[in-house]
Amino acid sequence: MGANPDARPQRLLEQIDWVCRRRHYSKRTSEAYRYWARRFILFHHKRHPGDLARPEVEDFLNMLAARHLSASSQRQAINALDFLYREVMETPHEWLQQLDRPRQAKRLPNVLSIDQVGRVLRQMNGTEQLMAQLIYGSGLRISECMSLRVKDLLWSFNTIHVHGGKGDKDRTTVLPRPLIPALKEQVSKVAVLHQQRLKRGHGFAPMPDAMAVKFGAAAGLLPWQYLFPSQVERYDASVKRWVRWHAAPTGLQRAFREAVRRVDGLPHATVHTLRHAFATHLLMSGTDIRTIQELMGHSNVDTTMIYTHVGAIHGNVKSPFELLQAEEARGR
Secondary structure (H helix, E strand, O other), X not given: OOOOOOOOOOOHHHHHHHHHHHOOOOHHHHHHHHXXXXXXXXXXXXXXXXXXXXXXXXXXXXXHHHOOOOHHHHHHHHHHHHXXXXXXXXXXXXXXXXXXXXXXXXXXXXXXXXXXXXXXXXXXXXXHHHXXXXXXXXXXXXXXXXXXXXXXXXXXXXXXXEOOOOOOOOEEEEOOHHHHHHHHHHHHHHHXXXXXXXXXXXXXXXXXXXXXXXXXXXXXXXXXXXXXXXXXXXXXXXXXXXXXXXXXXXXXXXXXXXXXXXXXXXXXXXXXXXXXXXXXXXXXXXXXXXXXXHHHOOOOHHHHHHHHHHOOOOOOOOOHHHHHHHHHHHHO
């Protein structure tokens, strides 16, 4: 008989990933926790964490502080070690849970004006331009944009269903009306490519959680295909077929950097700056802070409040992409 794939692994770092998956933590969280556990072990010359105690943990954390790591990195390291002892090794240390987490400095994000966003977007073209427009118009994180599937565009409600956002939370956000024709054209392109792949016996998308086993046939349906699919397919041994993931973010990031470079007088800006602009420009148009919190997917309204430094709070919701369209129409 073969090994049970659900059995607890022997190696400590693999156990971290195993426990994270059982608790439905994100892949990035698992990777971060394994990274800090590995660094902790290597710092103490590959000694097992079970042989280490409070002095060794504090020595490691002091080393991180001495190297001037950011507060967020230090907090993540403490959380990773707490998770290692409490959840993986099942030997929780109360003192570790009570350690003071470094306070993260509150930085104001760089925000582009509506005019600046328009000038940058006009320097882009093709699929990358549509992605950037959607991130600005809907307040998506770049990973959320890449992970959109055809079924997530709710045309009748002018909304987008974001699945498994940060913290593995679902939410809905606004679908910019001016982008609907371009998005429908993108869906048509995906549909044509999908039909071509089905004829070759391919055309499957990876399914979340255990749905690949329970509803395997759904992976070959158009609604489950990624809105921005990758150009390559990968073989998924767990379901024994070729699947097509979403596009990597590197192409969009590269195109956005080049567009920013061609526009004079801009502050430092990345694709994520478009998400900041979404929130800021909604505030400027009078959208209330609680609505913006929901659209952004923030757990705490304090996170959203950082955008109030540029605008008052009043009025009704409108996608900032519609403001951009109106401004460009007046300039013609």
